[in-house]
Amino acid sequence: xxxxxxxxxxxxxxxxxxxxxxxxxxxxxxxxxxxxxxxxxxxxxxxxxxxxxxxxxxxxxxxxxxxxxxxxxxxxxxxxxxxxxxxxxxxxxxxxxxxxxxxxxxxxxxxxxxxxxxxxxxxxxxxxxxxxxxxxxxxxxxxxxxxxxxxxxxxxxxxxxxxxxxxxxxxxxxxxxxxxxxxxxxxxxxxxxxxxxxxxxxxxxxxxxxxxxxxxxxxxxxxxxxxxxxxxxxxxxxxxxxxxxxxxxxxxxxxxxxxxxxxxxxxxxxxxxxxxxxxxxxxxxxxxxxxxxxxxxxxxxxxxxxxxxxxxxxxxxxxxxxx
Amino acid sequence: xxxxxxxxxxxxxxxxxxxxxxxxxxxxxxxxxxxxxxxxxxxxxxxxxxxxxxxxxxxxxxxxxxxxxxxxxxxxxxxxxxxxxxxxxxxxxxxxxxxxxxxxxxxxxxxxxxxxxxxxxxxxxxxxxxxxxxxxxxxxxxxxxxxxxxxxxxxxxxxxxxxxxxxxxxxxxxxxxxxxxxxxxxxxxxxxxxxxxxxxxxxxxxxxxxxxxxxxxxxxxxxxxxxxxxxxxxxxxxxxxxxxxxxxxxxxxxxxxxxxxxxxxxxxxxxxxxxxxxxxxxxxxxxxxxxxxxxxxxxxxxxxxxxxxxxx
Ligand SMILES: Nc1ncnc2c1ncn2[C@@H]1O[C@H](COP(=O)(O)OP(=O)(O)OP(=O)(O)O)[C@@H](O)[C@H]1O
Ligand code: SF4
Ligand SMILES: [Mg+2]
Numbered sequence: 055x056x057x058x059x060x061x062x063x064x065x066x067x068x069x070x071x072x073x074x075x076x077x078x079x080x081x082x083x084x085x086x087x088x089x090x091x092x093x094x095x096x097x098x099x100x101x102x103x104x105x106x107x108x109x110x111x112x113x114x115x116x117x118x119x120x121x122x123x124x125x126x127x128x129x130x131x132x133x134x135x136x137x138x139x140x141x142x143x144x145x146x147x148x149x150x151x152x153x154x155x156x157x158x159x160x161x162x163x164x165x166x167x168x169x170x171x172x173x174x175x176x177x178x179x180x181x182x183x184x185x186x187x188x189x190x191x192x193x194x195x196x197x198x199x200x201x202x203x204x205x206x207x208x209x210x211x212x213x214x215x216x217x218x219x220x221x222x223x224x225x226x227x228x229x230x231x232x233x234x235x236x237x238x239x240x241x242x243x244x245x246x247x248x249x250x251x252x253x254x255x256x257x258x259x260x261x262x263x264x265x266x267x268x269x270x271x272x273x274x275x276x277x278x279x280x281x282x283x284x285x286x287x288x289x290x291x292x293x294x295x296x297x298x299x300x301x302x303x304x305x306x307x308x309x310x311x312x313x314x315x316x317x318x319x320x321x322x323x324x325x326x327x328x329x330x331x332x333x334x335x336x337x338x339x340x341x342x343x344x345x346x347x348x349x350x351x352x353x354x355x356x357x358x359x360x361x362x363x364x365x366x367x368x369x370x371x372x373x374x375x376x377x
Numbered sequence: 378x379x380x381x382x383x384x385x386x387x388x389x390x391x392x393x394x395x396x397x398x399x400x401x402x403x404x405x406x407x408x409x410x411x412x413x414x415x416x417x418x419x420x421x422x423x424x425x426x427x428x429x430x431x432x433x434x435x436x437x438x439x440x441x442x443x444x445x446x447x448x449x450x451x452x453x454x455x456x457x458x459x460x461x462x463x464x465x466x467x468x469x470x471x472x473x474x475x476x477x478x479x480x481x482x483x484x485x486x487x488x489x490x491x492x493x494x495x496x497x498x499x500x501x502x503x504x505x506x507x508x509x510x511x512x513x514x515x516x517x518x519x520x521x522x523x524x525x526x527x528x529x530x531x532x533x534x535x536x537x538x539x540x541x542x543x544x545x546x547x548x549x550x551x552x553x554x555x556x557x558x559x560x561x562x563x564x565x566x567x568x569x570x571x572x573x574x575x576x577x578x579x580x581x582x583x584x585x586x587x588x589x590x591x592x593x594x595x596x597x598x599x600x601x602x603x604x605x606x607x608x609x610x611x612x613x614x615x616x617x618x619x620x621x622x623x624x625x626x627x628x629x630x631x632x633x634x635x636x637x638x639x640x641x642x643x644x645x646x647x648x649x650x651x652x653x654x655x656x657x658x659x660x661x662x663x664x665x666x667x668x669x670x671x672x673x674x675x676x677x678x679x680x681x682x683x684x685x686x687x688x689x
Contacts, residue, residue: 180431274472277427281467282487282533283460286452296477372517373476 058376059365066357073353074128074346078121081337081345088113088137088340111137124346133350134343138336143347146332151351153223154321154328157247158313162306164252165259170302172256173263177298178290180268188260196257200316204250204323211246219243221325247324251316255309262305266298273297300371307363310356378403378573379424379463379541384438386419386428391644392436394419395597398671399575401541406567406574408588408605410581410620412641416597417577418468421543424575425463426455442541460487464534468546470526474518480529481514487536497536504569505532506562524555528562535566543575548583560587581620585609590677593617596642596652599671603678613680613688615659651682659684 089107108114112123127134133143172192176185212220219225223243231239270276271294279293317330325331329348336344368374379401386394393416401407409417422428423435426447440447447458459465464487467473475483484501485494502511505528510516518526527547534542544563548556560583567574578584584591591608593601593616601614612618619637639656648654651664663683671681682688 272429274467274469275475277429278465278467278473278530278533279475279486281425281427281459281465283456283458283537284486285456288486293475293478297475300477371477372479373519 055376059361062361069357070350070353074125074350075121077349078124078346079117081342082117082120086340088342128350133347136344137341138339143343146344147329147347147351150327150329150332153326154317154330157244157251157326157328158317160244160248161252161255164248165255169256169259170263172260174267174295176260176264177267177271192257192260195253200250200254200319201323203253204246204320207246207250218245220246223326247320247326251320254316259302259305263298263302266301267294270294270297300367303366303370304363307359307366310359314352314355378443379575380441381420381424382439382441384420384423384440385436386423386433387436388433393597393644394423397599399592399599401573401575403573404571405590406576406588408584408591409575409577409594410584410591411579411594413579414641415594417594418545421465421545421575421577424543425459425465426450427465460539461489461537462539463541463543464537464539466530466534466542466544466547469550470523470530471518473530474526476518479514480510480516480518480521484529484533484536487533489537501532501536504566507532523551524559527551527559531562531566535570538570541573541575543577545577546579549578563587582624593620596647597644598652598681600653600681601679603674607678611689613674613685614682615657615688616653659688
């Protein structure tokens with residue numbers, strides 16, 4: 055087992071290597087330069103000044119040399135400093151990551167708590183009115199653009215009814231709050247973002263759960279369970295459920311990239327200072343070191359998610375042994 | 378013990394069991410034999426009310442278990458019936474065991490009394506010849522061979538000391554060498570526990586070795602039924618004759634055994650008269666228009682053929 059994990063981790067290195075080459079090339083090929091922000095809209099900055107800044111950042115060198123430089127620094131876990139504010143990239147990411155992880159974790163839990171029961175109950179009542187209604191309901195969530203839903207909710211709940219705050223994660227008076235008030239304040243800010251991201255993800259898990267369950271309920275061993283004289287409850291919630299839940303473990307591990315992508319969108323909408331917004335801002339500013347830093351962390355999380363999916367699947371399914 | 382009367386079952390538009398009568402008496406082993414797809418499993422499943430409601434439906438008939446019609450049972454009544462009174466051994470042992478629960482756990486569920494489960498389970502495993510795993514708690518089905526899996530299925534079926542066991546092709550999925558061991562085990566358990574058995578198989582040879590009474594099924598109906606000795610010595614229905622003729626036995630080893638010619642008809646397109654007409658060597662004009670009724674030949678021997686009495 056330990057050997058297996060070690061081998062998998064080693065095999066991730068070339069993969070990460072490849073990912074960074076491609077992303078490095080792509081972001082440098084995108085039109086626009088980091089120096090634009092500082093120079094283009096400032097008539098006082100001369101062309102020479104612009105070149106000087108470019109030289110300072112090493113942007114005048116050929117792309118492969120720039121990549122080699124970047125890689126050399128990465129080898130010692132030096133992510134470099136931001137072009138925008140000269141702060142270390144790793145520090146910028148470290149302060150942004152907890153919010154993003156927190157929101158995504160909360161939203162995954164919410165998705166599981168709602169999606170799994172919807173899936174099960176739909177499968178048990180396959181093709182009934184309830185099943186069809188649930189299908190429609192979750193697909194509305196799936197099809198509704200996040201931005202549109204967010205704006206509607208912000209307008210209704212935040213602006214018109216004034217029940218919840220609509221942007222950021224802290225109130226202005228945050229520092230004066232007691233500990234308990236702080237927790238409540240942050241939670242109130244996170245309700246809408248978590249709801250929005252969960253609503254969009256609900257369709258995936260509930261449909262997946264439903265189709266697993268429908269398939270499992272057709273298996274011969276379910277008939278065996280009935281033939282033994284078990285109650286319908288035991289048949290569904292013991293014999294079928296365990297089999298239907300197993301693949302969900304994998305799906306969770308594989309959902310990391312989707313979550314990262316989603317974070318970029320809803321963090322921008324709700325002005326949440328997380329990784330997603332950091333990525334958005336740094337792309338806009340062509341802040342290459344930060345972009346690369348976020349991407350590397352994102353890629354590492356994704357690959358870890360895959361590994362975790364495989365390990366936990368082997369842990370719950372007796373038929374699978376990791377070699 | 379079990380008495381099925383006029384059972385009709387439909388899958389979608391196809392009526393695949395078209396009026397079956399069948400009885401199993403206390404301590405008796407009754408064989409149900411016929412080619413693949415003739416409806417044997419459907420009859421067996423009906424007898425334990427295990428037809429998947431999404432696919433099939435019992436249209437009419439009665440299934441009397443100790444005189445009570447189980448078609449009228451509610452969910453709770455059925456739950457008490459299944460396992461405890463009627464148990465089932467399925468055609469494919471591998472897919473019939475839940476892959477994510479241990480053998481131990483699955484056997485435990487089948488026990489009637491949950492107290493002293495550990496001892497009871499070892500005892501049952503021993504009685505089906507699984508001494509090797511009787512002490513191990515963490516064995517999963519996939520770690521066992523096909524024969525051992527079927528022994529587990531049998532153990533599960535007898536764990537609650539049922540009165541009737543339905544064995545649906547219990548050896549079809551197994552190697553020939555294992556088949557005989559399983560059949561011996563079944564015969565032994567039947568004696569020891571005084572079980573009544575409904576034994577389903579497409580293999581007449583196996584049914585001959587196990588059953589006291591034999592029912593031959595063709596295209597959703599019983600075409601011949603009687604005590605084993607009558608069926609063996611004087612089969613009356615041309616289909617039964619064909620089945621016997623196709624057994625590669627000592628007697629006709631020299632003349633190559635002959636399979637029945639032609640294919641089983643589709644349920645969506647059955648012949649109008651005798652369903653065996655297109656394949657029958659003895660057919661006469663009369664057979665084409667009207668399906669013959671089942672008639673008494675002698676004693677307890679019945680056949681569904683207009684020429685049954687003359688074909689000795
Ligand atoms: N779940 C189902 N849905 C639709 N049709 C079915 C279903 N199960 C069986 N049938 C059809 O009903 C007929 C009888 O099937 P059944 O399984 O009872 O036959 P069988 O005699 O047990 O055959 P085998 O020897 O293959 O087990 C077959 O023609 C089959 O195609
Ligand atoms: S009724 Fe006619 S066709 Fe049918 S089995 Fe008898 S002889 Fe053959
Ligand atoms: Mg069958």
